[in-house]
Amino acid sequence: MTEKPVTEMSFEEAMAALEGVVGQLERGEVALEQSIALYERGAALKEHCARKLAEAESRVEMIRAQEGKAVGTAPAEGL
Template sequence: MTDKPIAEMSFEEAMAALEGVVTQLERGDVALEQSIALYERGAKLKAHCADKLRVAEEKVEMIRAQEGRATGTAPAEGL
């Protein structure tokens, strides 16, 4: 586990840290208090990743709008 604050992590760093948390929790060999702390960290990492994805999606939508292309999501059937 890194000491880097979650707010300073890139999406990739946060995902890797979240995968590490999930692995530790799935093993089930950590004490209850540590499990709670890991779960809390995992929730924060998940929220950070979701926020990073939201920001990226907004940037893509802005680019699409600037190009005069339709914005929003498109049904997969048309691809």
């Protein structure tokens, strides 16, 4: 099975894949070399998710600015 490249994943796909990686590493049922590869993929997935969240935050700030609302971040529960 070929894994989908991280850069082609949606945020939701990347989060699900990251959860899978973390689960495998926590169970400790993989060989050392596979653990290292999983860790590297997990780091890439984490970075991808962080980038996607930052992009979403920027888009929300732009929308708020266009509506004449204060630009900046606010807790989600405050929206």
